[in-house]
Amino acid sequence: MALATALLTPAEMGEVDRRTIAGGTAGALLMERAGAAVAAEIGRRWTRRPVAVLCGPGNNGGDGFVVARRLAAEGWPVRLALLGERAALRGDAAHHAALWLQPVEPLGPAALDGAGLVVDALFGAGLSRPLDAPVAGLLAEVGRRRLAVVAVDVPSGLDGATGLASGAVAADLTVTFGWLKPGHLLQPGRDLCGETVLADIGLDPAALDALGVKTWANDPASWRVALPRLASGTHKYMRGHALVLGGWPMSGAGRLAARAAARAGAGLVTVAVPPAGHGTYAAAFESQIVRPLADAHALDALLADRRFTGLLLGPGAGAGGTTRVMALRLLAAERPCVLDADALTAFADAPAELFAAIRAPTVLTPHAGEFARLFKTSGDKLTQARAAAAESGAVLVLKGGDTVVAAPDGRAVINANAPPTLATGGTGDVLAGLIVGLLAQGMPAFEAAAAGVWLHGAAAATFGPGLIASDLPDRIPVALRRLGRSRA
Numbered sequence: 249m250a251l252a253t254a255l256l257t258p259a260e261m262g263e264v265d266r267r268t269i270a271g272g273t274a275g276a277l278l279m280e281r282a283g284a285a286v287a288a289e290i291g292r293r294w295t296r297r298p299v300a301v302l303c304g305p306g307n308n309g310g311d312g313f314v315v316a317r318r319l320a321a322e323g324w325p326v327r328l329a330l331l332g333e334r335a336a337l338r339g340d341a342a343h344h345a346a347l348w349l350q351p352v353e354p355l356g357p358a359a360l361d362g363a364g365l366v367v368d369a370l371f372g373a374g375l376s377r378p379l380d381a382p383v384a385g386l387l388a389e390v391g392r393r394r395l396a397v398v399a400v401d402v403p404s405g406l407d408g409a410t411g412l413a414s415g416a417v418a419a420d421l422t423v424t425f426g427w428l429k430p431g432h433l434l435q436p437g438r439d440l441c442g443e444t445v446l447a448d449i450g451l452d453p454a455a456l457d458a459l460g461v462k463t464w465a466n467d468p469a470s471w472r473v474a475l476p477r478l479a480s481g482t483h484k485y486m487r488g489h490a491l492v493l494g495g496w497p498m499s500g501a502g503r504l505a506a507r508a509a510a511r512a513g514a515g516l517v518t519v520a521v522p523p524a525g526h527g528t529y530a531a532a533f534e535s536q537i538v539r540p541l542a543d544a545h546a547l548d549a550l551l552a553d554r555r556f557t558g559l560l561l562g563p564g565a566g567a568g569g570t571t572r573v574m575a576l577r578l579l580a581a582e583r584p585c586v587l588d589a590d591a592l593t594a595f596a597d598a599p600a601e602l603f604a605a606i607r608a609p610t611v612l613t614p615h616a617g618e619f620a621r622l623f624k625t626s627g628d629k630l631t632q633a634r635a636a637a638a639e640s641g642a643v644l645v646l647k648g649g650d651t652v653v654a655a656p657d658g659r660a661v662i663n664a665n666a667p668p669t670l671a672t673g674g675t676g677d678v679l680a681g682l683i684v685g686l687l688a689q690g691m692p693a694f695e696a697a698a699a700g701v702w703l704h705g706a707a708a709a710t711f712g713p714g715l716i717a718s719d720l721p722d723r724i725p726v727a728l729r730r731l732g733r734s735r736a
Protein backbone atom coordinates (compact mmCIF):
# COMPACT_ATOMS: atom_id res chain seq x y z
CA MET A 249 0.00 0.00 0.00
CA ALA A 250 1.15 3.50 -0.75
CA LEU A 251 2.95 5.59 1.83
CA ALA A 252 1.68 8.93 0.62
CA THR A 253 -1.97 8.00 1.04
CA ALA A 254 -1.60 6.56 4.53
CA LEU A 255 -4.06 7.94 7.08
CA LEU A 256 -2.67 8.44 10.57
CA THR A 257 -4.62 8.78 13.77
CA PRO A 258 -3.73 11.74 15.98
CA ALA A 259 -1.87 9.34 18.28
CA GLU A 260 0.13 7.98 15.34
CA MET A 261 0.90 11.52 14.17
CA GLY A 262 2.21 12.28 17.65
CA GLU A 263 4.48 9.25 17.35
CA VAL A 264 5.77 10.37 13.93
CA ASP A 265 6.35 13.80 15.42
CA ARG A 266 8.36 12.32 18.30
CA ARG A 267 10.41 10.10 16.03
CA THR A 268 11.14 12.96 13.64
CA ILE A 269 12.33 15.11 16.52
CA ALA A 270 14.40 12.23 17.90
CA GLY A 271 15.93 11.95 14.44
CA GLY A 272 17.33 15.46 14.73
CA THR A 273 14.67 17.89 13.48
CA ALA A 274 13.80 20.36 16.22
CA GLY A 275 10.14 20.47 17.25
CA ALA A 276 10.24 24.25 17.07
CA LEU A 277 11.28 23.97 13.42
CA LEU A 278 8.38 21.63 12.65
CA MET A 279 6.07 24.14 14.30
CA GLU A 280 7.61 27.01 12.33
CA ARG A 281 7.05 25.11 9.07
CA ALA A 282 3.49 24.19 10.10
CA GLY A 283 2.56 27.79 10.87
CA ALA A 284 4.35 29.04 7.77
CA ALA A 285 2.41 26.60 5.60
CA VAL A 286 -0.88 27.81 7.04
CA ALA A 287 0.05 31.45 6.51
CA ALA A 288 1.14 30.73 2.93
CA GLU A 289 -2.12 28.96 2.09
CA ILE A 290 -4.05 31.90 3.55
CA GLY A 291 -2.02 34.31 1.43
CA ARG A 292 -2.88 32.30 -1.68
CA ARG A 293 -6.62 32.55 -1.07
CA TRP A 294 -7.44 35.79 0.72
CA THR A 295 -6.39 39.38 0.27
CA ARG A 296 -4.96 41.18 3.29
CA ARG A 297 -7.64 41.77 5.95
CA PRO A 298 -7.99 41.81 9.75
CA VAL A 299 -7.41 38.31 11.15
CA ALA A 300 -8.34 36.83 14.53
CA VAL A 301 -6.04 33.95 15.51
CA LEU A 302 -7.58 31.77 18.24
CA CYS A 303 -4.89 29.80 20.06
CA GLY A 304 -5.26 26.81 22.38
CA PRO A 305 -3.00 25.72 25.26
CA GLY A 306 -1.00 23.09 23.34
CA ASN A 307 1.04 22.81 20.16
CA ASN A 308 -1.94 23.55 17.94
CA GLY A 309 -1.96 26.93 19.65
CA GLY A 310 1.81 27.09 19.10
CA ASP A 311 1.17 26.76 15.37
CA GLY A 312 -1.29 29.63 15.75
CA PHE A 313 1.42 31.90 17.19
CA VAL A 314 3.55 31.20 14.11
CA VAL A 315 0.64 31.94 11.77
CA ALA A 316 0.02 35.23 13.58
CA ARG A 317 3.69 36.28 13.38
CA ARG A 318 3.99 35.31 9.72
CA LEU A 319 0.82 37.14 8.65
CA ALA A 320 1.72 40.22 10.70
CA ALA A 321 5.14 40.26 9.03
CA GLU A 322 3.32 40.40 5.69
CA GLY A 323 1.37 43.43 6.84
CA TRP A 324 -1.88 41.74 7.88
CA PRO A 325 -3.66 43.31 10.89
CA VAL A 326 -3.64 40.43 13.42
CA ARG A 327 -5.34 40.00 16.81
CA LEU A 328 -4.38 36.93 18.81
CA ALA A 329 -6.53 35.43 21.57
CA LEU A 330 -5.31 32.63 23.85
CA LEU A 331 -7.24 30.06 25.86
CA GLY A 332 -5.58 30.05 29.28
CA GLU A 333 -2.47 31.76 30.54
CA ARG A 334 0.50 32.55 28.36
CA ALA A 335 2.76 31.52 31.23
CA ALA A 336 1.20 28.05 31.14
CA LEU A 337 2.43 27.36 27.59
CA ARG A 338 5.17 24.75 27.37
CA GLY A 339 7.90 23.65 25.01
CA ASP A 340 7.69 24.64 21.35
CA ALA A 341 4.44 26.54 21.91
CA ALA A 342 6.10 28.65 24.63
CA HIS A 343 9.06 29.22 22.29
CA HIS A 344 6.89 30.59 19.50
CA ALA A 345 4.65 32.54 21.88
CA ALA A 346 7.77 34.38 23.03
CA LEU A 347 8.42 35.43 19.44
CA TRP A 348 4.97 37.06 19.23
CA LEU A 349 5.54 40.62 20.35
CA GLN A 350 2.02 41.99 19.98
CA PRO A 351 -0.76 41.77 22.60
CA VAL A 352 -2.30 38.47 23.63
CA GLU A 353 -6.01 38.81 24.42
CA PRO A 354 -8.12 36.47 26.51
CA LEU A 355 -10.23 34.12 24.42
CA GLY A 356 -13.73 35.53 23.97
CA PRO A 357 -16.16 36.93 21.40
CA ALA A 358 -14.57 40.40 21.57
CA ALA A 359 -11.51 38.97 19.80
CA LEU A 360 -13.68 38.44 16.72
CA ASP A 361 -14.73 42.08 16.40
CA GLY A 362 -13.60 43.54 13.12
CA ALA A 363 -12.17 40.24 11.86
CA GLY A 364 -12.48 39.27 8.22
CA LEU A 365 -10.87 35.88 8.75
CA VAL A 366 -10.49 33.54 11.74
CA VAL A 367 -7.65 31.09 12.28
CA ASP A 368 -8.81 28.18 14.43
CA ALA A 369 -5.70 26.99 16.29
CA LEU A 370 -7.42 25.91 19.50
CA PHE A 371 -7.06 22.12 19.42
CA GLY A 372 -5.62 19.61 17.01
CA ALA A 373 -4.26 16.18 17.65
CA GLY A 374 -4.32 16.68 21.41
CA LEU A 375 -8.08 17.05 21.80
CA SER A 376 -8.81 14.76 24.73
CA ARG A 377 -12.41 15.58 25.72
CA PRO A 378 -15.44 17.50 24.48
CA LEU A 379 -15.01 21.24 24.16
CA ASP A 380 -15.93 23.30 27.22
CA ALA A 381 -19.07 25.40 26.85
CA PRO A 382 -17.27 28.77 26.50
CA VAL A 383 -15.04 27.44 23.69
CA ALA A 384 -17.93 25.77 21.90
CA GLY A 385 -19.91 28.99 22.36
CA LEU A 386 -17.14 31.06 20.81
CA LEU A 387 -16.90 28.73 17.80
CA ALA A 388 -20.68 28.91 17.41
CA GLU A 389 -20.35 32.71 17.42
CA VAL A 390 -17.75 32.45 14.62
CA GLY A 391 -20.33 30.46 12.67
CA ARG A 392 -23.12 32.94 13.42
CA ARG A 393 -20.98 35.82 12.16
CA ARG A 394 -20.33 33.83 8.98
CA LEU A 395 -16.62 34.57 9.16
CA ALA A 396 -14.20 32.80 6.86
CA VAL A 397 -12.36 30.15 8.90
CA VAL A 398 -9.00 28.47 8.42
CA ALA A 399 -8.44 25.46 10.68
CA VAL A 400 -4.97 24.40 11.74
CA ASP A 401 -4.66 20.61 11.44
CA VAL A 402 -8.39 20.01 12.10
CA PRO A 403 -11.36 22.18 13.00
CA SER A 404 -11.19 22.27 16.82
CA GLY A 405 -13.57 19.72 18.32
CA LEU A 406 -13.20 17.30 15.40
CA ASP A 407 -11.71 13.95 16.38
CA GLY A 408 -9.08 13.21 13.77
CA ALA A 409 -9.35 9.48 14.37
CA THR A 410 -13.07 9.18 13.76
CA GLY A 411 -14.42 12.19 11.88
CA LEU A 412 -16.91 12.71 14.70
CA ALA A 413 -17.21 16.19 16.12
CA SER A 414 -19.01 18.25 18.67
CA GLY A 415 -18.80 21.99 18.89
CA ALA A 416 -16.53 22.42 15.87
CA VAL A 417 -17.12 25.28 13.44
CA ALA A 418 -16.99 24.45 9.73
CA ALA A 419 -13.80 25.70 8.11
CA ASP A 420 -13.36 27.02 4.60
CA LEU A 421 -9.83 25.67 4.56
CA THR A 422 -8.00 23.14 6.72
CA VAL A 423 -4.23 22.89 6.52
CA THR A 424 -2.79 19.70 7.96
CA PHE A 425 0.70 18.27 8.13
CA GLY A 426 2.48 15.24 6.76
CA TRP A 427 -0.40 12.83 6.33
CA LEU A 428 -4.17 13.10 6.40
CA LYS A 429 -6.12 11.62 9.28
CA PRO A 430 -9.23 9.43 8.96
CA GLY A 431 -11.25 12.32 10.36
CA HIS A 432 -10.38 14.48 7.34
CA LEU A 433 -12.24 11.99 5.11
CA LEU A 434 -14.96 10.52 7.33
CA GLN A 435 -18.17 12.50 7.69
CA PRO A 436 -19.02 14.86 9.24
CA GLY A 437 -15.29 15.64 9.44
CA ARG A 438 -14.82 15.96 5.72
CA ASP A 439 -17.49 18.62 5.36
CA LEU A 440 -16.25 20.44 8.48
CA CYS A 441 -12.75 20.70 7.01
CA GLY A 442 -13.81 22.45 3.81
CA GLU A 443 -10.91 22.41 1.36
CA THR A 444 -8.12 20.32 2.88
CA VAL A 445 -4.48 21.02 2.10
CA LEU A 446 -1.68 18.68 3.10
CA ALA A 447 1.56 20.52 3.88
CA ASP A 448 4.98 18.88 3.94
CA ILE A 449 6.75 20.03 7.10
CA GLY A 450 9.59 17.53 6.93
CA LEU A 451 8.14 14.74 9.06
CA ASP A 452 10.11 11.52 8.64
CA PRO A 453 8.34 8.96 6.39
CA ALA A 454 10.55 6.22 7.84
CA ALA A 455 8.74 6.76 11.13
CA LEU A 456 5.68 5.14 9.54
CA ASP A 457 7.42 1.77 9.31
CA ALA A 458 7.18 1.24 13.03
CA LEU A 459 3.50 2.17 13.12
CA GLY A 460 2.17 -0.66 10.96
CA VAL A 461 -0.28 1.65 9.19
CA LYS A 462 -3.45 -0.14 8.09
CA THR A 463 -5.61 2.75 6.90
CA TRP A 464 -5.32 4.63 3.63
CA ALA A 465 -7.22 7.06 1.51
CA ASN A 466 -8.76 5.07 -1.35
CA ASP A 467 -6.44 5.91 -4.20
CA PRO A 468 -5.29 4.01 -7.31
CA ALA A 469 -1.83 3.93 -5.76
CA SER A 470 -3.16 1.32 -3.31
CA TRP A 471 -4.48 -1.18 -5.88
CA ARG A 472 -3.28 -0.21 -9.36
CA VAL A 473 -0.78 -3.07 -9.48
CA ALA A 474 -3.54 -5.56 -8.72
CA LEU A 475 -5.73 -4.44 -11.63
CA PRO A 476 -6.28 -7.12 -14.29
CA ARG A 477 -3.90 -6.72 -17.22
CA LEU A 478 -4.33 -7.82 -20.78
CA ALA A 479 -1.67 -9.55 -22.77
CA SER A 480 -1.67 -10.00 -26.52
CA GLY A 481 -2.53 -13.70 -26.14
CA THR A 482 -5.46 -13.11 -23.79
CA HIS A 483 -8.68 -14.94 -24.64
CA LYS A 484 -12.08 -14.39 -23.11
CA TYR A 485 -11.90 -17.19 -20.54
CA MET A 486 -8.67 -15.71 -19.24
CA ARG A 487 -10.64 -12.55 -18.40
CA GLY A 488 -12.97 -14.35 -16.06
CA HIS A 489 -16.61 -15.30 -16.17
CA ALA A 490 -18.99 -13.46 -13.86
CA LEU A 491 -22.27 -15.05 -12.84
CA VAL A 492 -24.94 -12.54 -11.85
CA LEU A 493 -28.16 -13.87 -10.36
CA GLY A 494 -30.78 -11.49 -11.68
CA GLY A 495 -33.98 -10.78 -9.78
CA TRP A 496 -37.54 -11.00 -10.99
CA PRO A 497 -39.90 -9.13 -11.32
CA MET A 498 -37.40 -6.39 -10.36
CA SER A 499 -35.11 -6.82 -13.34
CA GLY A 500 -33.45 -3.42 -13.68
CA ALA A 501 -31.06 -3.96 -10.77
CA GLY A 502 -29.68 -7.22 -12.16
CA ARG A 503 -29.29 -5.69 -15.60
CA LEU A 504 -27.35 -2.73 -14.23
CA ALA A 505 -25.06 -5.05 -12.29
CA ALA A 506 -24.42 -7.37 -15.24
CA ARG A 507 -23.59 -4.49 -17.56
CA ALA A 508 -21.20 -3.02 -14.99
CA ALA A 509 -19.47 -6.40 -14.56
CA ALA A 510 -18.92 -6.58 -18.31
CA ARG A 511 -17.66 -2.98 -18.48
CA ALA A 512 -15.24 -3.72 -15.65
CA GLY A 513 -13.58 -6.13 -18.05
CA ALA A 514 -14.97 -9.58 -17.23
CA GLY A 515 -14.52 -11.69 -20.37
CA LEU A 516 -17.96 -13.25 -20.04
CA VAL A 517 -21.00 -12.37 -17.99
CA THR A 518 -23.84 -14.79 -17.52
CA VAL A 519 -27.08 -13.56 -16.02
CA ALA A 520 -29.11 -16.38 -14.51
CA VAL A 521 -32.74 -15.40 -13.98
CA PRO A 522 -36.07 -16.94 -12.94
CA PRO A 523 -37.61 -18.45 -16.09
CA ALA A 524 -40.46 -15.93 -16.10
CA GLY A 525 -37.95 -13.12 -16.53
CA HIS A 526 -35.89 -14.73 -19.26
CA GLY A 527 -37.47 -12.85 -22.15
CA THR A 528 -37.12 -9.48 -20.48
CA TYR A 529 -33.46 -9.99 -19.64
CA ALA A 530 -32.63 -11.54 -23.00
CA ALA A 531 -34.13 -8.55 -24.81
CA ALA A 532 -31.88 -6.24 -22.78
CA PHE A 533 -28.55 -7.89 -23.58
CA GLU A 534 -26.55 -8.41 -26.72
CA SER A 535 -23.14 -9.16 -25.25
CA GLN A 536 -24.11 -11.07 -22.12
CA ILE A 537 -25.48 -14.60 -21.78
CA VAL A 538 -28.94 -15.00 -20.24
CA ARG A 539 -29.93 -18.35 -18.75
CA PRO A 540 -33.10 -19.43 -17.01
CA LEU A 541 -32.56 -20.58 -13.45
CA ALA A 542 -35.50 -22.40 -11.90
CA ASP A 543 -34.34 -23.07 -8.35
CA ALA A 544 -31.46 -23.85 -5.99
CA HIS A 545 -30.89 -27.29 -7.55
CA ALA A 546 -30.47 -25.66 -10.93
CA LEU A 547 -28.01 -23.27 -9.34
CA ASP A 548 -25.92 -26.15 -8.01
CA ALA A 549 -25.87 -27.62 -11.51
CA LEU A 550 -24.80 -24.27 -12.95
CA LEU A 551 -22.04 -23.86 -10.38
CA ALA A 552 -20.60 -27.23 -11.37
CA ASP A 553 -19.10 -25.21 -14.24
CA ARG A 554 -15.79 -24.17 -12.70
CA ARG A 555 -15.32 -21.42 -15.28
CA PHE A 556 -17.47 -19.07 -13.22
CA THR A 557 -14.86 -17.05 -11.37
CA GLY A 558 -17.00 -14.40 -9.70
CA LEU A 559 -20.54 -14.64 -8.32
CA LEU A 560 -23.06 -11.92 -7.47
CA LEU A 561 -26.39 -12.07 -5.70
CA GLY A 562 -28.54 -9.30 -4.31
CA PRO A 563 -29.63 -6.65 -6.78
CA GLY A 564 -33.40 -6.99 -7.13
CA ALA A 565 -33.29 -10.44 -5.50
CA GLY A 566 -36.02 -9.98 -2.87
CA ALA A 567 -35.23 -10.47 0.80
CA GLY A 568 -37.12 -13.76 1.22
CA GLY A 569 -36.10 -17.29 2.01
CA THR A 570 -35.26 -18.16 -1.59
CA THR A 571 -32.58 -15.46 -1.68
CA ARG A 572 -31.12 -16.81 1.58
CA VAL A 573 -30.95 -20.33 0.18
CA MET A 574 -29.37 -19.07 -3.06
CA ALA A 575 -26.79 -17.05 -1.10
CA LEU A 576 -25.79 -20.09 0.94
CA ARG A 577 -25.43 -22.16 -2.25
CA LEU A 578 -23.21 -19.49 -3.80
CA LEU A 579 -21.03 -19.33 -0.70
CA ALA A 580 -20.80 -23.11 -0.57
CA ALA A 581 -19.28 -22.98 -4.06
CA GLU A 582 -16.27 -21.27 -2.41
CA ARG A 583 -15.57 -18.86 -5.24
CA PRO A 584 -15.09 -15.09 -5.12
CA CYS A 585 -18.50 -13.68 -4.39
CA VAL A 586 -20.33 -10.39 -3.85
CA LEU A 587 -23.46 -10.25 -1.73
CA ASP A 588 -25.42 -7.03 -1.94
CA ALA A 589 -28.76 -5.54 -0.95
CA ASP A 590 -31.47 -8.21 -0.47
CA ALA A 591 -28.88 -10.97 -0.19
CA LEU A 592 -27.74 -9.23 3.01
CA THR A 593 -31.17 -8.34 4.34
CA ALA A 594 -32.22 -11.98 3.85
CA PHE A 595 -29.96 -12.81 6.82
CA ALA A 596 -31.27 -10.08 9.13
CA ASP A 597 -32.59 -12.64 11.62
CA ALA A 598 -29.60 -14.98 11.36
CA PRO A 599 -26.38 -13.11 10.53
CA ALA A 600 -24.27 -15.83 12.18
CA GLU A 601 -25.52 -18.28 9.55
CA LEU A 602 -24.21 -15.97 6.85
CA PHE A 603 -20.82 -15.45 8.52
CA ALA A 604 -20.33 -19.16 9.10
CA ALA A 605 -20.88 -19.81 5.38
CA ILE A 606 -18.19 -17.35 4.25
CA ARG A 607 -15.05 -19.31 3.40
CA ALA A 608 -13.85 -17.98 0.02
CA PRO A 609 -13.04 -14.31 -0.76
CA THR A 610 -16.35 -12.53 -0.26
CA VAL A 611 -17.39 -8.89 -0.48
CA LEU A 612 -20.46 -7.57 1.35
CA THR A 613 -21.72 -4.19 0.14
CA PRO A 614 -24.27 -2.84 2.66
CA HIS A 615 -25.49 0.72 3.00
CA ALA A 616 -25.93 1.90 6.59
CA GLY A 617 -29.43 0.42 6.95
CA GLU A 618 -28.45 -3.01 5.62
CA PHE A 619 -25.32 -2.94 7.77
CA ALA A 620 -27.33 -2.30 10.94
CA ARG A 621 -29.50 -5.33 10.19
CA LEU A 622 -26.47 -7.64 10.23
CA PHE A 623 -24.00 -6.10 12.67
CA LYS A 624 -24.37 -4.84 16.23
CA THR A 625 -21.15 -2.83 16.16
CA SER A 626 -20.76 0.61 17.68
CA GLY A 627 -18.45 3.58 17.25
CA ASP A 628 -17.35 5.48 14.17
CA LYS A 629 -17.76 4.22 10.61
CA LEU A 630 -14.15 3.03 10.23
CA THR A 631 -14.23 1.12 13.51
CA GLN A 632 -17.56 -0.45 12.64
CA ALA A 633 -16.54 -1.53 9.15
CA ARG A 634 -13.35 -3.08 10.53
CA ALA A 635 -15.18 -4.90 13.28
CA ALA A 636 -17.75 -6.22 10.80
CA ALA A 637 -15.04 -7.46 8.44
CA ALA A 638 -13.31 -9.27 11.28
CA GLU A 639 -16.57 -10.79 12.52
CA SER A 640 -17.86 -11.93 9.13
CA GLY A 641 -14.59 -12.89 7.46
CA ALA A 642 -15.66 -10.85 4.41
CA VAL A 643 -14.43 -7.61 2.90
CA LEU A 644 -16.92 -4.96 3.98
CA VAL A 645 -17.91 -2.10 1.71
CA LEU A 646 -19.84 0.19 4.06
CA LYS A 647 -21.36 2.60 1.60
CA GLY A 648 -22.15 6.30 1.77
CA GLY A 649 -20.55 9.59 0.79
CA ASP A 650 -17.50 8.38 2.74
CA THR A 651 -17.51 4.67 1.83
CA VAL A 652 -15.18 2.55 3.96
CA VAL A 653 -13.73 -0.68 2.57
CA ALA A 654 -12.36 -2.94 5.31
CA ALA A 655 -10.69 -6.35 5.16
CA PRO A 656 -10.81 -9.07 7.83
CA ASP A 657 -7.05 -8.60 8.39
CA GLY A 658 -7.61 -4.99 9.51
CA ARG A 659 -6.69 -3.11 6.34
CA ALA A 660 -9.10 -0.32 5.42
CA VAL A 661 -9.45 2.49 2.90
CA ILE A 662 -11.73 5.50 3.06
CA ASN A 663 -13.12 6.73 -0.23
CA ALA A 664 -13.43 10.42 -1.03
CA ASN A 665 -14.01 10.66 -4.78
CA ALA A 666 -17.75 9.90 -4.84
CA PRO A 667 -19.81 12.84 -6.05
CA PRO A 668 -23.19 13.36 -4.35
CA THR A 669 -24.89 12.69 -7.70
CA LEU A 670 -24.39 8.99 -6.86
CA ALA A 671 -27.22 9.32 -4.34
CA THR A 672 -29.81 7.99 -6.78
CA GLY A 673 -31.55 4.62 -7.19
CA GLY A 674 -29.62 1.77 -8.76
CA THR A 675 -26.07 3.05 -8.31
CA GLY A 676 -25.46 0.38 -5.65
CA ASP A 677 -26.35 -2.30 -8.18
CA VAL A 678 -23.75 -0.89 -10.54
CA LEU A 679 -21.15 -0.93 -7.77
CA ALA A 680 -21.86 -4.57 -6.94
CA GLY A 681 -21.51 -5.46 -10.62
CA LEU A 682 -18.27 -3.53 -10.95
CA ILE A 683 -16.75 -5.36 -8.01
CA VAL A 684 -17.78 -8.81 -9.23
CA GLY A 685 -16.41 -7.92 -12.67
CA LEU A 686 -13.01 -7.24 -11.10
CA LEU A 687 -13.20 -10.28 -8.80
CA ALA A 688 -14.00 -12.52 -11.76
CA GLN A 689 -10.76 -11.38 -13.37
CA GLY A 690 -8.79 -12.62 -10.39
CA MET A 691 -8.31 -9.40 -8.45
CA PRO A 692 -8.05 -10.01 -4.69
CA ALA A 693 -11.23 -9.11 -2.79
CA PHE A 694 -9.98 -6.10 -0.83
CA GLU A 695 -8.32 -4.52 -3.86
CA ALA A 696 -11.30 -5.32 -6.12
CA ALA A 697 -13.67 -3.69 -3.65
CA ALA A 698 -11.50 -0.60 -3.23
CA ALA A 699 -10.96 -0.27 -6.99
CA GLY A 700 -14.66 -0.81 -7.65
CA VAL A 701 -15.62 1.95 -5.22
CA TRP A 702 -13.08 4.33 -6.72
CA LEU A 703 -14.05 3.58 -10.35
CA HIS A 704 -17.71 4.03 -9.42
CA GLY A 705 -16.98 7.53 -8.08
CA ALA A 706 -14.74 8.38 -11.01
CA ALA A 707 -17.34 7.18 -13.53
CA ALA A 708 -20.00 9.33 -11.89
CA ALA A 709 -17.67 12.33 -11.86
CA THR A 710 -17.15 12.06 -15.62
CA PHE A 711 -20.89 12.35 -16.14
CA GLY A 712 -21.74 15.30 -13.90
CA PRO A 713 -25.23 16.49 -12.97
CA GLY A 714 -28.39 14.64 -13.96
CA LEU A 715 -26.77 11.23 -13.47
CA ILE A 716 -29.01 8.17 -13.31
CA ALA A 717 -27.73 4.68 -12.57
CA SER A 718 -28.04 3.44 -16.15
CA ASP A 719 -25.57 6.14 -17.23
CA LEU A 720 -22.87 4.65 -15.05
CA PRO A 721 -21.84 1.30 -16.58
CA ASP A 722 -20.90 2.90 -19.89
CA ARG A 723 -18.79 5.51 -18.07
CA ILE A 724 -16.63 2.84 -16.43
CA PRO A 725 -14.31 2.63 -19.48
CA VAL A 726 -13.72 6.39 -19.22
CA ALA A 727 -12.78 5.99 -15.56
CA LEU A 728 -10.50 3.06 -16.40
CA ARG A 729 -8.79 5.08 -19.12
CA ARG A 730 -8.11 7.83 -16.61
CA LEU A 731 -6.16 5.41 -14.48
CA GLY A 732 -3.42 5.99 -16.97
CA ARG A 733 -2.74 2.40 -17.89
CA SER A 734 -3.88 0.62 -20.99
CA ARG A 735 -5.88 -2.30 -19.67
CA ALA A 736 -9.25 -2.10 -21.42
Ligand SMILES: NC(=O)C1=CN([C@@H]2O[C@H](COP(=O)(O)OP(=O)(O)OC[C@H]3O[C@@H](n4cnc5c(N)ncnc54)[C@H](OP(=O)(O)O)[C@@H]3O)[C@@H](O)[C@H]2O)[C@H](O)CC1
Nearest residue numbers: 265279306307308371372373374375376377378379401425
Ligand atom coordinates in the same frame (compact mmCIF):
# COMPACT_ATOMS: atom_id res chain seq x y z
N1 LIG B 1 3.49 16.17 13.89
C1 LIG B 1 2.75 17.18 13.58
O1 LIG B 1 1.88 17.01 12.79
C2 LIG B 1 2.99 18.44 14.21
C3 LIG B 1 1.93 18.99 14.87
N2 LIG B 1 1.96 20.16 15.42
C4 LIG B 1 0.75 20.69 15.96
O2 LIG B 1 0.58 20.16 17.25
C5 LIG B 1 -0.75 19.76 17.42
C6 LIG B 1 -0.86 18.76 18.51
O3 LIG B 1 -0.40 19.38 19.67
P1 LIG B 1 -0.74 18.86 21.14
O4 LIG B 1 -0.06 19.75 22.06
O5 LIG B 1 -0.44 17.42 21.20
O6 LIG B 1 -2.30 18.97 21.20
P2 LIG B 1 -3.31 20.21 21.09
O7 LIG B 1 -2.63 21.46 20.86
O8 LIG B 1 -4.35 19.81 20.10
O9 LIG B 1 -4.05 20.22 22.50
C7 LIG B 1 -3.42 19.81 23.69
C8 LIG B 1 -3.79 20.71 24.85
O10 LIG B 1 -5.16 20.98 24.87
C9 LIG B 1 -5.71 20.47 26.08
N3 LIG B 1 -7.05 19.97 25.78
C10 LIG B 1 -7.37 18.90 25.05
N4 LIG B 1 -8.69 18.83 24.86
C11 LIG B 1 -9.22 19.90 25.50
C12 LIG B 1 -10.54 20.40 25.68
N5 LIG B 1 -11.57 19.77 25.12
N6 LIG B 1 -10.73 21.51 26.37
C13 LIG B 1 -9.69 22.17 26.92
N7 LIG B 1 -8.40 21.75 26.80
C14 LIG B 1 -8.18 20.63 26.09
C15 LIG B 1 -4.75 19.44 26.55
O11 LIG B 1 -4.91 19.31 27.91
P3 LIG B 1 -4.81 17.86 28.60
O12 LIG B 1 -5.41 18.07 29.92
O13 LIG B 1 -5.58 16.90 27.76
O14 LIG B 1 -3.36 17.55 28.64
C16 LIG B 1 -3.43 20.08 26.14
O15 LIG B 1 -3.08 21.09 27.02
C17 LIG B 1 -1.15 19.27 16.08
O16 LIG B 1 -2.55 19.24 15.95
C18 LIG B 1 -0.48 20.31 15.17
O17 LIG B 1 -1.33 21.43 15.02
C19 LIG B 1 3.31 20.84 15.48
O18 LIG B 1 3.26 22.16 15.59
C20 LIG B 1 4.15 20.53 14.25
C21 LIG B 1 4.32 19.10 14.11
Ligand SMILES: [K+]
Nearest residue numbers: 368371402404
Ligand atom coordinates in the same frame (compact mmCIF):
# COMPACT_ATOMS: atom_id res chain seq x y z
K1 LIG C 1 -7.54 23.48 15.17
